[in-house]
Amino acid sequence: MGGRQRDRRAARRGCRARPARAQTVIAAEFIAAQSGIGYFIFNSRLFAQTDNVFVGIITLGMMGFVANGVLKMLLSRIAYRYDVKL
Numbered sequence: 001m002g003g004r005q006r007d008r009r010a011a012r013r014g015c016r017a018r019p020a021r022a023q024t025v026i027a028a029e030f031i032a033a034q035s036g037i038g039y040f041i042f043n044s045r046l047f048a049q050t051d052n053v054f055v056g057i058i059t060l061g062m063m064g065f066v067a068n069g070v071l072k073m074l075l076s077r078i079a080y081r082y083d084v085k086l
Contacts, residue, residue, distance in 0.1 A: 037063075
């Protein structure tokens with residue numbers, strides 16, 4: 001494997017790995033939340049509303065899926081713009 005191809009793969013991996021690390025920080029913020037999905041999940045857990053907990057988790061999963069798709073689209077557009085093959 002050539003150096004350029006290895007660099008491209010590392011760049012592609014890095015662009016999508018950073019949001020995953022940021023989500024870890026966001027998950028820690030759920031505990032101190034006063035509003036939002038984290039508050040909804042945490043509050044539902046306290047009152048044993050399992051169905052609401054699952055709704056919140058599925059919502060977070062969908063948001064992550066959409067964010068991943070947007071990042072993939074942006075990365076492919078940037079790569080196309082600068083004539084980089086991914």
